Amino acid sequence: MATSSAFRFIAGTIYQELPAAVQDMAKRCLLDLVGTAIAGTQTPLSRTIRNHAIRAFGAGAGAPSARLMFDGRRASPVGAALAGGMTIDSFDAHDGHVLTKGHAGCAVLPALLAVAESIDVSGAEFLASLAVGYEIAIRAGISQHATAPDYHTSGSWNALGAAAIAARLWKLDENRFRHAIGIAEFHGPRSQMMRCIEFPTMLKDGSGWGAMGGISAAYLAEDGFTGAPAIVVEGDDVKSFWNDLGKEWRFLGMYFKPYPICRWAQPSVEAVLVLRRKHNILPQTIDHVEIDTFDAGVRLNQRRPETTEEAQYSLPFPVAAALVRGQLLPTDIAGASLVDTEILSMNDRIRPITVPEIDKLFPAERMARARIYLKDGTVFESELTTARGDAERPLSDAEIAAKYHSAADDIIGGEGAAFLRSTIETLDSARSVRGLLDLVLAPVDAQRNAVEG
Template identity: 50%
Template sequence: MTTSHSPVDWIRHTDLATLDPALLTQAKRCLLDLVGVAAGATQTELADIARRFVTTQHGGDRPLLFAAGRSSPTGVALHGAWLIDALDAHDGQVLAKGHAGVALMPGLVALPEARHLSGRDFLGLLILGYEVATRAGIALHATSPDYHTSGAWNALGVAAVAARLLGLDDERLHHALGIAEFYGPRSQMMRCIDHPTMLKDGSGWGAMTGISAALLAQAGFSGAPALTMTSPEVGGVWADLGQRWYLHEQYFKAYPVCRWAQPAVEAILNLRETIDDPKNVSRIEIITFHEARRLHVVHPSSTEEAQYSLPWSVACALGRGTLDAQAITDLAAPELRALASRVRIQERVAFNACFPAERWAAARLHLSDGRIVESAPCEARGNPHNPLSDEELAAKYHALADPLLGEQTATLYDIIMTLEERPASDLLAQLGAP
């Protein structure tokens, strides 16, 4: 497949039926992961607030993702992306420095037109959205001096998918992208790192903005151009549409915490078998990059603080040998709080230089008998060069979804894994309230 130099033309005219089967396979992996994270997040406080908000403030008849009640397409998108973002275990991309799928999947299921899609076309639109959103993120980071949340750019991916689903012509598609860019939440990412709250990565607002943008453009609302797609200085970002597939460059998370903390978690897990008892560790030194050092909360009091806490992530890994969803909700364990208090974080110039394309950390444990054990530099698992296996992704999906869905988890898994052979309505029928 060759590319057009116009992103608008590529979005409108890419033949979804000719997409490489390897792309469909990767899209199903992303979809499975997103669905699992959404199911696992339903028990968070944010999930309940999100449901109540959209059912009272966004009236409509569309079903919500894994929740009772109905809402408008904008409300479904807002709720679904808020839900997935509530559990920081979803996929991402290093150069975009954030997450595309968290907004794309809820945006795609929000519109009633989705029920008429084939499963293959559903996956094709998801692929299209990943390509647009990821490039929009890379372009925004290249042209803005501030580090904006994912909602600032995944809104454009949602707008592209929604506009294609609604059948908008070139002019209205261009306006939809411009509206999404202009109204997208250009919120301060590092503020939420320094002060973790339910605002998270802005993706709820990004998904809602993308759907709003497509519907506004359909009604004749103008908003072009989208400068992150049309400015000469970002031309190179868009020149290889249809040739380089960023869908294959997404990472999957092994743990439900900020990606920046995960290299340190791997470093700690590599050392854990060298010590007899975590209680014998008197000091935990983490050497990492600047952005990870900003994950500074020692004793989190909310799941949001826990997900953005490197000391807590390290303490859980050392104390329990794993870092699962329970670790970011059970925050009172005295032995973990004690370990978190012993964490000291340093930066390494070489690690800073690698960010964002690479994220590294090393760990050094000081033991009560005077010994010091140190890890080699580590990366997080789940990148394209050190991927989570299909079996690991399936196990993660079941661990997150089984408590909510029970026997339905296996049915939904089978539907996702064979979606290209089914109507999309088979999937949509499984995504409502359990």
């Protein structure tokens, strides 16, 4: 039974026995997620969901509690997991996995933080639990996409990774583990992802509910609540996705986003930036731009985004911003950039086109080709381009660090960001994870004040 092998995996994985590449990936993911969460705290979505967690999921007297990420206030562990997942998800710069068409980390890290508040674990155990949660979530996501007829949000499958982390740290037995992931699957938000893409709002990718559902499922299973077997783990048609668990690591296929937008738009941004830099193209010389890509990318069709959510789920707008600015930073999809007349004018001249030969490669490969037509009749065409950051075209450690600092420095201060980064990079040698928790779960102002003080 796949559940038995999954249980042995979650209960028996030891950090020191992990391949070096898995250890390194756990640290890369942790740093990237933390930077994304810091940036996310500045969004209206995050502020709203954190206040909601305090109001609706407050911990009663004597009940378990956990601090909210970069907030410091306490809620129940399920409330803290919800707020953390939505905060990371609010800033569309977090890691993902190609074959899941979604994101594991934005649920498994908040779930791990919520559980670790009440259990004093070592830094190595924290990283091992993070890797385990990712691996279970990713395989559940691959299984679901191979068998389910609809494209569901990530929360529908990353909830199993959150439940697995709690089961590991709470040392649930195999029977309770089986019920926990069954409950997590059943209650996971099987909401339609394309609705959120075509009508972008604060609903995002369901990962906050995945984190909350996973922790709640583990609590219920611990208390004897029963759940149906998780079909994405135990179904006869998904056995092949679990046979090599513990031997091969799907976790190593993670991608990291260089830009804070939907992954489906990133190849298009990359293609136009390559052309702009190679030919020194000035925005005022551009007549219009054609983007050949896959159908799901073309459906990112928010032409005049009024919110960051709409800009993150747009293809024309970030392409236009990149052409105008010569780069694409977090500030280019928010605030004043949303009403920048030069970007909006360029935005109206971006023409996405579905190309069947490119579309048939999706989701395993997400590619785009750009053609920039100048006003003098010159045409520049890019090669077929993939987004940087895929496993086959990874960002370097220096690029991951630079991305983290671009998100964190202005909010928690350069010295505070550097200290937090150092804490993450040396976490596997820490006897206790308390030092990290006190940084990641403190208000953002406390980070800057602690260093300045």
